[in-house]
Amino acid sequence: MISGPASVRERRLWMRTIAIVNQKGGCGKTTTAINLSAFLASETRRVLLIDMDPQGHATLGLLRDPSQLEKTVYEVLTHEQGVTALAEIIVRVRENLDLAPADVLLSALPEKLRETPGKENKLSEVLEEIRKDYDYVIVDCPPSVGLLTFNALKACTEAIIPVEPSFFSLQGIARQMETLDLLATTAGHNIKARALITLYTGRSDFAKAVAEEIRKHLGDRSFNTVIRFSLKLPEAVGHGLPIAEFSPRSSGCADYRALAREVLADEPPKFAPSRVEEDPEEAIAPAPAAALEQAESPLEPRMQVSPPIPVIGEGLFTVETPRAREEANSLPPAAVLEQAESFLESRMPAAPPMPINGEGLFTSEAPGAREETIPPALAAVFEQAESPLERRIQASPPMPVNGGVRFTIEAPGARSVQLAADFNDWVADEMQSRDGIWTKVVPLPPGRYHYRYVVDGGWQTDPLNVHLEPTPWGGYNSVFVLEGNNGNKVH
Ligand SMILES: Nc1ncnc2c1ncn2[C@@H]1O[C@H](COP(=O)(O)OP(=O)(O)O)[C@@H](O)[C@H]1O
Ligand SMILES: [Mg+2]
Incomplete structure (x- = not known):
């Protein structure tokens, strides 16, 4: 028993x-x-x-x-x-x-x-x-x-x-x-x-x-x-x-x-x-x-x-x-984690639809930005993370890159993923998959955009973008704002 x-x-x-x-x-x-x-x-x-x-x-x-x-x-x-x-x-x-x-x-x-x-x-x-x-x-x-x-x-x-x-x-x-x-x-x-x-x-x-x-x-x-x-x-x-x-x-x-x-x-x-x-x-x-x-x-x-x-x-x-x-739990961790956290945040692109958070550490494409205060051991971890072999795209909210705005969604098990948005008249465009991360770069002028992903035929909002707007037909669209050259924000 x-x-x-x-x-x-x-x-x-x-x-x-x-x-x-x-x-x-x-x-x-x-x-x-x-x-x-x-x-x-x-x-x-x-x-x-x-x-x-x-x-x-x-x-x-x-x-x-x-x-x-x-x-x-x-x-x-x-x-x-x-x-x-x-x-x-x-x-x-x-x-x-x-x-x-x-x-x-x-x-x-x-x-x-x-x-x-x-x-x-x-x-x-x-x-x-x-x-x-x-x-x-x-x-x-x-x-x-x-x-x-x-x-x-x-x-x-x-x-x-x-x-x-x-x-x-x-x-x-x-x-x-x-x-x-x-x-x-x-x-x-x-x-x-x-x-x-x-x-x-x-x-x-x-x-x-x-x-x-x-x-x-x-x-x-x-x-x-x-x-x-x-x-x-x-x-x-x-x-x-x-x-x-x-x-x-x-x-x-x-x-x-x-x-x-x-x-x-x-x-x-x-x-x-x-x-x-x-x-x-x-x-x-x-x-x-x-x-x-x-x-x-x-x-x-x-x-x-x-x-x-x-x-x-x-x-x-x-x-x-x-x-x-x-005893282990009572030790003050704060200083190091603060340092680590601020370092993580400093690595996030100052760019727009990265509205949200310090998560997604390795999504940043911004070079440099390394702070002097990183503990050496932590630096070693990052060093390794940044080795060319490891550099690969991670899912993030839409992000400006060379050639347009990069849309990404993680869907490792999916057979097909498309991007549908007001900028493509809601005609779903195929995305490309690498290691389960589906990507599409779309050239866009500054503006406010609505979009959704279609994963194996099912429509869904961007799981990494908190900015949603209800549609007239029910459900939600994800939203982002691409501002001019100097800084973009999501509203
Ligand atoms: N042992 C397994 N065999 C087949 N598919 C799996 C197995 N483990 C996970 N999956 C599938 O792989 C995908 C990713 O798994 P998941 O547990 O969500 O990973 P994570 O939480 O690390 O992102 C999901 O679609 C999941 O159903
Ligand atoms: Mg998971």
């Missing part, structure tokens, strides 16, 4: 906080956040999933009708609309599983808190109130380094870094780990991070080699579980369901169940609820090495039988006393 929530409550003296983080988009953060949370909840852990991404994908993936939301993480962190406690915005989505939802308004947070001291501790502060109510807090991070991600990292003591095996994976993980190490050395905030290989097809030797390289390189800083490519996972998200409810016999389900078991195996043993019993049906969970070998091909999804997964007793998630955690 599985231990009941009551016994969990009586015995537990800890709350685990896990950020799902990677500044790269489309690597499986949200899919991991949703499905890990759901599996932990089904093992009677009381779980709160916090959506810290203005794109609100975790919210969309769990709520059938997010348009009904009135209050979100934004209101809690800014105390707007009289919201002062996390409890006021939390939505129950399943037994043992609660959601702190987000929407595009969250992208305004960095601007809103620009002058607020301790702005990077807002999330960690509000978590204090709910410490007794949850066993796990899982935070889904945006695909960028900035105030939102800093808030998530400051609030968490563990991190999972989902990684899709690709040419840039190792560099990406190294950079992410360095950002975390930097938080540890400069802000005294230790995070135990582990990489999780996701979207693994195993079809190409290249993917296999990269996955093996990651595991060799990181050792126990990577999970044994590998999340195989499984079309059921995007489908489940599309239906607003965790994979266990949508397709319990899929490889995606087996893999996330295996991940949850690895995470559960690291609960501080003294206070852990009784262990979950083996369910013979779950023997399909992939073993680490076996998963690499036997990954399903996306074209031929089929079940794989593999040996039971080993339980990891030690590794990165070591036992932590509540006291040690308190």
